[in-house]
Amino acid sequence: MYQYDQLDQAFVDQRVAEFRDQTRRYVAGELSEDEFRPLRLRNGLYIQRHAPMLRIAIPYGLLASRQLAKLADIARRYDRGFGHFTTRQNLQLNWPNLTDVPDILAELATVQMHAIQTSGNCVRNVTADHLAGIARDEIDDPRPYCEIIRQWATLHPEFTYLPRKFKIAVTGSPQDRAASEVHDIGLHMARDAQGNIGFTVLVGGGLGRAPMIGQVIRDFLPLADLLSYLEAILRVYNRHGRRDNLNKARIKILVKTLGIEPFREQVEAEWQLGRASAARLPAEEVARVRGFFRPQPYVALEDFDASAGREPAFQAWYRYNTRPHRVSGYRAVFVSLKAHGQNPGDMSSEQMEAVAALAERVSFGLIRTTHNQNLLLADVRQSELYEVWLELARHQLAMPNVGTLTDMIACPGLDFCSLANAGTLGVAKQIQERFDNLDYLYDLGDIEIKMSGCMNACGHHHVGHIGILGVDKHGEEWYQITLGGSANGFTALGEVIGPSVPKTQVAATIERIVEAYRTLRAEGERFIDTFRRVGLAPFRESAYATHSAAA
Amino acid sequence: MRRILRRREMAADDWIHLGEEAADGAALIVPLAELRKDPGRWWQWSGRLGVRITPIDRVEELAEELPRLDLVAVEFPSPSEGRGYSQGRMLRERLGFRGELRAVGAGVRQDQVFLLARCGFDALELAEGEDADGACRALQRYDVAYQPGSPQTAIRRQRFFA
Numbered sequence: 001m002y003q004y005d006q007l008d009q010a011f012v013d014q015r016v017a018e019f020r021d022q023t024r025r026y027v028a029g030e031l032s033e034d035e036f037r038p039l040r041l042r043n044g045l046y047i048q049r050h051a052p053m054l055r056i057a058i059p060y061g062l063l064a065s066r067q068l069a070k071l072a073d074i075a076r077r078y079d080r081g082f083g084h085f086t087t088r089q090n091l092q093l094n095w096p097n098l099t100d101v102p103d104i105l106a107e108l109a110t111v112q113m114h115a116i117q118t119s120g121n122c123v124r125n126v127t128a129d130h131l132a133g134i135a136r137d138e139i140d141d142p143r144p145y146c147e148i149i150r151q152w153a154t155l156h157p158e159f160t161y162l163p164r165k166f167k168i169a170v171t172g173s174p175q176d177r178a179a180s181e182v183h184d185i186g187l188h189m190a191r192d193a194q195g196n197i198g199f200t201v202l203v204g205g206g207l208g209r210a211p212m213i214g215q216v217i218r219d220f221l222p223l224a225d226l227l228s229y230l231e232a233i234l235r236v237y238n239r240h241g242r243r244d245n246l247n248k249a250r251i252k253i254l255v256k257t258l259g260i261e262p263f264r265e266q267v268e269a270e271w272q273l274g275r276a277s278a279a280r281l282p283a284e285e286v287a288r289v290r291g292f293f294r295p296q297p298y299v300a301l302e303d304f305d306a307s308a309g310r311e312p313a314f315q316a317w318y319r320y321n322t323r324p325h326r327v328s329g330y331r332a333v334f335v336s337l338k339a340h341g342q343n344p345g346d347m348s349s350e351q352m353e354a355v356a357a358l359a360e361r362v363s364f365g366l367i368r369t370t371h372n373q374n375l376l377l378a379d380v381r382q383s384e385l386y387e388v389w390l391e392l393a394r395h396q397l398a399m400p401n402v403g404t405l406t407d408m409i410a411c412p413g414l415d416f417c418s419l420a421n422a423g424t425l426g427v428a429k430q431i432q433e434r435f436d437n438l439d440y441l442y443d444l445g446d447i448e449i450k451m452s453g454c455m456n457a458c459g460h461h462h463v464g465h466i467g468i469l470g471v472d473k474h475g476e477e478w479y480q481i482t483l484g485g486s487a488n489g490f491t492a493l494g495e496v497i498g499p500s501v502p503k504t505q506v507a508a509t510i511e512r513i514v515e516a517y518r519t520l521r522a523e524g525e526r527f528i529d530t531f532r533r534v535g536l537a538p539f540r541e542s543a544y545a546t547h548s549a550a551a
Numbered sequence: 552m553r554r555i556l557r558r559r560e561m562a563a564d565d566w567i568h569l570g571e572e573a574a575d576g577a578a579l580i581v582p583l584a585e586l587r588k589d590p591g592r593w594w595q596w597s598g599r600l601g602v603r604i605t606p607i608d609r610v611e612e613l614a615e616e617l618p619r620l621d622l623v624a625v626e627f628p629s630p631s632e633g634r635g636y637s638q639g640r641m642l643r644e645r646l647g648f649r650g651e652l653r654a655v656g657a658g659v660r661q662d663q664v665f666l667l668a669r670c671g672f673d674a675l676e677l678a679e680g681e682d683a684d685g686a687c688r689a690l691q692r693y694d695v696a697y698q699p700g701s702p703q704t705a706i707r708r709q710r711f712f713a
Binding site: 006007010011014017018022025030035038039121151152154155156157158159160161162163227235238239243273274276277278279280281285 | 606630631632633634636637640644645660662666669670682685689692693694695696697698699700708709710711712713
């Protein structure tokens with residue numbers, strides 16, 4: 001993985017000193033709450049319902065064991081002994097003291113970490129495919145380019161006060177595992193006719209209040225032009241994006257208002273004029289950063305079925321929680337953060353330490369976070385899978401439900417977040433309890449539930465096969481259900497099935513929906529494919545069949 | 552008395568804004584709208600002339616007039632107003648403006664001055680009440696940067712170059 005050089009280290013150290021001074025001025029009354037807010041947000045610090053929340057950056061979801069161990073240590077000493085992994089591959093601490101935050105950031109800096117630009121109207125953490133570097137269908141490893149973008153975007157002189165937040169995702173495979181089409185900019189790695197590396201550039205995707213799918217602005221951008229082209233897009237957006245209405249300030253609104261063609265013309269014109277003074281990306285710098293992402297020193301091994309002859313529980317885990325690897329003899333292992341009875345994405349300090357130590361032993365000391373709120377050990381020898389399973393099971397991290405209905409995404413919701421309209425954690429628990437039969441889950445197969453507690457859509461509900469959105473109805477928590485969303489390759493926004501349902505009815509309604517699927521499906525057909533074939537109507541009919549309370 | 556942070560030092564303002572008492576021959580800053588309304592009058596001004604632009608003004612449209620201007624003042628009505636950073640860079644890098652580039656308004660605070668300087672602003676008219684010592688320190692807060700930028704700060708090392 002990338003290692004800081006002196007410049008990177010000096011930068012994060014100086015950033016900590018700056019924030020320490022800003023915090024001091026706030027506490028001393030020299031900065032008002034309004035003045036302090038944009039400064040703390042750009043260092044990941046929110047003030048939430050109960051306490052501050054600190055969102056720590058995990059660039060493109062990659063962590064070293066010592067970093068995960070440090071997060072465990074920080075969560076224990078400065079918080080309540082757990083953290084929450086988010087859909088943008090970051091970690092949130094829900095209870096730190098505001099005055100401790102400069103110290104927390106200083107500790108993070110000792111392991112080459114930070115919380116810079118995890119919030120605020122600036123370029124956020126750049127995310128990537130969690131199978132980067134090990135996927136069999138990959139064109140190129142996206143992570144070096146994520147790292148280059150991370151550095152370029154960090155405290156960018158021109159783009160630190162944008163109209164609104166700005167999210168970039170990079171995917172290296174044709175199969176999009178980074179939800180890149182619902183990002184402000186999505187970069188798809190591509191090769192031109194000569195085999196040169198570059199990107200197909202998408203712009204204007206996003207979820208939130210007005211969900212939109214990104215559109216291609218450039219079919220092929222040569223790698224050397226990456227930064228100058230990003231600058232051109234950001235400059236057009238910075239100058240012309242709306243600043244008068246928070247709900248219309250994302251770049252997707254600008255793209256939609258202008259239309260993709262006029263927007264492209266503006267960007268291309270800006271690019272031609274601005275290239276000379278934009279940041280260049282020399283081949284040596286690309287080579288330097290790529291050097292940190294070379295393939296691991298794999299041993300030559302044969303593939304074999306590690307599950308053969310083992311007990312059914314291991315076989316289930318092997319089938320659902322591991323994935324093929326580019327290199328024979330290895331598999332990728334999901335660490336499920338979706339045990340029933342646990343908040344999706346939550347992880348205790350003990351669990352973090354256990355996974356950090358395990359990764360050190362079996363996966364080259366590296367851990368990845370996924371946008372589905374699980375962790376991944378990317379490079380495990382097949383011969384060690386059984387031992388890994390035992391160790392993960394010992395720490396309640398081996399729930400064999402990855403890709404099933406209870407591997408759901410949920411934001412923290414009303415229990416923590418001051419933006420939320422409704423709770424998500426209670427609903428997640430309700431769903432886990434109703435769908436606690438693994439055989440039934442396996443029969444349902446690949447179904448993604450994504451849940452958000454408000455329109456801001458941190459839980460990506462628009463792109464869930466089943467999306468759940470918490471809404472406030474006269475002070476009560478109700479839930480709007482959408483079907484047919486997807487962010488994997490064929491990106492689609494879910495359709496609202498009908499009137500929202502009260503909190504007590506969410507799991508029951510979902511059960512009627514999946515029962516309808518079981519009736520409607522063709523042999524071997526996934527939920528999402530059945531939905532695409534038959535449409536919303538039959539599901540709507542079933543969802544409300546016995547439920548007259550909805551209005 | 553307006554305080555200007557210029558080349559890392561505080562200086563008294565030697566410019567007058569239109570509407571203030573201006574002796575003949577004084578250095579005068581005129582809003583762009585005013586300059587457009589009565590160009591004949593302002594281009595004959597006896598002293599140095601500067602123009603003041605707002606976040607929605609298109610700097611490209613100043614191209615022809617820039618060689619005759621000694622100063623461009625860019626308004627930052629609040630710390631979250633980000634358009635002026637683009638205006639500043641474009642004035643310097645694209646339009647080649649070599650006069651004084653001044654950031655003005657309630658948004659020019661100590662936590663903004665470093666980025667402003669990196670975008671080419673060589674004169675920072677601090678918001679009323681802002682701590683001048685803090686602003687001087689903030690200009691030297693970082694000695695490293697990732698992006699290319701104007702050399703007004705204490706930057707010794709940077710990653711990317713233009």
